[in-house]
Amino acid sequence: MGVTSEAGAVLEQVRKVRQVRQYRPDPVPAEAVDQLLEIARWTGSSRNTQPWHFIVIRDKETLRRISQLRPPINWVADAPMAIAIVLDGASQLSEAYDEGRVTERLLIAAQILGLGGGVAWFGDASQEAEAKRILGIPDDRTARSVVTIGYPKSIRDPRPNPARAGRKPISEIVSYERFGQTSA
Numbered sequence: 001m002g003v004t005s006e007a008g009a010v011l012e013q014v015r016k017v018r019q020v021r022q023y024r025p026d027p028v029p030a031e032a033v034d035q036l037l038e039i040a041r042w043t044g045s046s047r048n049t050q051p052w053h054f055i056v057i058r059d060k061e062t063l064r065r066i067s068q069l070r071p072p073i074n075w076v077a078d079a080p081m082a083i084a085i086v087l088d089g090a091s092q093l094s095e096a097y098d099e100g101r102v103t104e105r106l107l108i109a110a111q112i113l114g115l116g117g118g119v120a121w122f123g124d125a126s127q128e129a130e131a132k133r134i135l136g137i138p139d140d141r142t143a144r145s146v147v148t149i150g151y152p153k154s155i156r157d158p159r160p161n162p163a164r165a166g167r168k169p170i171s172e173i174v175s176y177e178r179f180g181q182t183s184a
Contacts, residue, residue, distance in 0.1 A: 013108070013111050013112050016111055017108055017117075020117060020152045021118050022153040022154070023079050023080055023152060024150065024153055026080065027058075027080050028081050028115060028149055032113050035113060036110065036149065039109040040083070040102050045101070049088070051091075052085060052098070053087075053141070054083050055083065055137075057081060057082045057135070057146065063076055063077050063079060063081075066082070066120070066135075069122050069123055069130060069131055070123045070127055073120040073122075075120075075148075076146065079150050080151075081148070081149050081150065082148045083146060084131075084135055084146045085099055085103065085145055085147065087142040087143070087144075088142070089140050089141050103119055103147055106149070115150060115152075116149070116151065117149050119145055119148075120147075120148060122143070128142075
C-alpha cells in the first residue's frame with residue numbers, strides 16, 4: 001500500500017519545518033493562534049499528565065525583555081508573537097520529553113498553517129528565573145522556552161548554515177536491529 005496524496009502532502013510539510021528567526025511584522029490571525037493552541041492541547045504527554053500551561057505573548061516590550069535574556073535569542077524581539085511553555089514542575093525528566101513533543105507539534109502546525117516558528121531557550125537557571133519573573137510564572141513551575149510564531153520574512157534564511165547543504169544519507173544514520181547493521 002502506497003502513501004496517499006494527502007499523507008504525502010502532510011509529510012512534505014513536516015519535511016519543510018525549520019527554525020525561523022526572521023519574521024514579517026504582520027500579526028498572526030487569532031484563528032491561527034487558536035488552532036495552534038488546540039494542537040498543543042491535544043499533544044500526548046507522559047501518563048497523560050498534560051503538564052503544561054501556555055502563555056500567548058504579543059506584547060512587544062515583553063518579547064524584547066525575553067530576547068535580552070541572552071544574546072543567542074535576541075531575534076525573539078522581532079517576532080510578532082510567542083507561546084511560552086510552562087510546565088507543572090513535578091517531573092523534570094518526563095516533562096522534558098513532553099516539552100519537546102509539544103514544541104515540535106507547534107512548529108509543524110505553524111508550517112501547515114503557512115506560518116513559521118522558532119524555539120528560543122531561556123538559558124541557565126538564573127535566566128530561567130528572570131523569564132519566569134517577566135512572565136509572572138510561579139516559582140514552583142518550570143519554564144525553559146518560548147516558541148515564536150509568525151510569517152517568515154523569506155523562504156530562505158539568509159544566514160550561513162552548514163546544514164543547508166542537505167542531510168546525511170539514511171545509510172549513515174540508520175541501523176537495523178543492532179547498531180551498525182546496515183540492512184533489515
